[in-house]
Amino acid sequence: MTAGMSDETSILVDGEPRAAISVLDRGLMYGDGVFRTLRLEAGRAVWWDDHLAKLAADCGRLGLACPASELWAADLQRLSAQRPDGVLKLMVTRGIGQRGYQPPQAAQPTRIALLAPLPEWPASLWQEGVTVRVCDLRLGRQPRLAGVKHLNRLENVLARAEWNDPAIREGLLLAEDGRVIGGISSNVFIHDQGELLTPRLDDCGVAGVARARVLQAAAKRGLTVRERDITLDALLAADAVWLTNSLIRLWRVVRLGDRVWPQTDMDALMREFLHG
């Protein structure tokens, strides 16, 4: 073990094997930070450059100084030596400041990298698709934080606490006005009347790297692909629904309540975009 550990998780804090951070870190005090979750596969971090770019962009949204790519690359190298496959999590917090909400002028951000085993998910989730539900919790509107994967995730926690049935793999989150925003840990795509659509995320939600890759790949293929408002009724009426994130890449939604979606031709293409 190079790194601080808890069970099978290896942790680096500012490049050092350490499993703890200061209680005074603003990441704990206020959730003042951002993170990324990505997949380590055969020693390679999937979509690494995309993740570093998004991490830097999210840091920018909060006025955080993002640690340099070389530092993350060094962390990756050190962690991947422990285990070739796993879930990699990168976090940046604003570090330790004086008491109070005001961000310190010369904050030294805290850089955290951790590697955990991949979840034990059955292959059927990719082969047959997943069942989802609609969460009761509605996401609050906050344009200043929309799209950013920040450390204020109580909405996700409360939404995920709504059910225990392991057969339901994901919960859909709606905005207050009923628009579908995404899954608790995923983005949503639908295929409807020949168009590939995903919710716009100007008000709330997290804009994931897998989502961006689908948008780019589809456009490159000449497909009509748009960010648009999607009501729950529109989703239910769609020909196909998918969930995307960097860990699962792509899951087809097969069931939501009484609605069952059969497989369509689009699946192979979506898979190509994210598994290709």
Add this chain to the structure above:
Amino acid sequence: MTAGMSDETSILVDGEPRAAISVLDRGLMYGDGVFRTLRLEAGRAVWWDDHLAKLAADCGRLGLACPASELWAADLQRLSAQRPDGVLKLMVTRGIGQRGYQPPQAAQPTRIALLAPLPEWPASLWQEGVTVRVCDLRLGRQPRLAGVKHLNRLENVLARAEWNDPAIREGLLLAEDGRVIGGISSNVFIHDQGELLTPRLDDCGVAGVARARVLQAAAKRGLTVRERDITLDALLAADAVWLTNSLIRLWRVVRLGDRVWPQTDMDALMREFLHG
């Protein structure tokens, strides 16, 4: 020093002198926790019972098991032996869980108590009042979290980052529809046409202990006191405006932009409610 320390801050984690918590703690991962800020004065924690009751209520809102009062009392005793006056912060997080948003079934909450020196605020803030501004950031509506002092405080951080002028002591936070909700670290009261009013906090904002004490004390005195929607115009038109929290107790607002409020008879009464 009994406790883990950084500068002059003494820290207890689960009753032990320790300045660090696990990177895997859900308090850091998701802001999955709640806190209290209170005043230690001559070895006595001001409004201690109110704070413990509110901490337990806030834990209940998140489905967290709140540590027993006796544990907090032991922490208080240990910390107050270090320093008779200061800012006391109590935090409860959901502790360490498996990966992912789902709260662990048998979570062991993390209990944190820390004591820092009181801020060096001039007496004039209490004697002459304070200047405030209106923040650009609008609070998002989230009834599931409204009123709770949880660890998801990025809205407060971003709002507090809007200005650096030390002459401006507090920023007022509005809801999206323009209602005044409170200060970044305080609650707001206004006196208008013989009524004492404070914003209702069903949608957003934090319902502080000082606010609750004013509501109780005023009602006991037979004053008309109400929780109500308050627009910025209504606040500007009010006869008097105050900020309350457990650290400052009471500051009178003396200026907001061009609007200057003279002292009124109500000040003495408000002070009696919170300093009495």
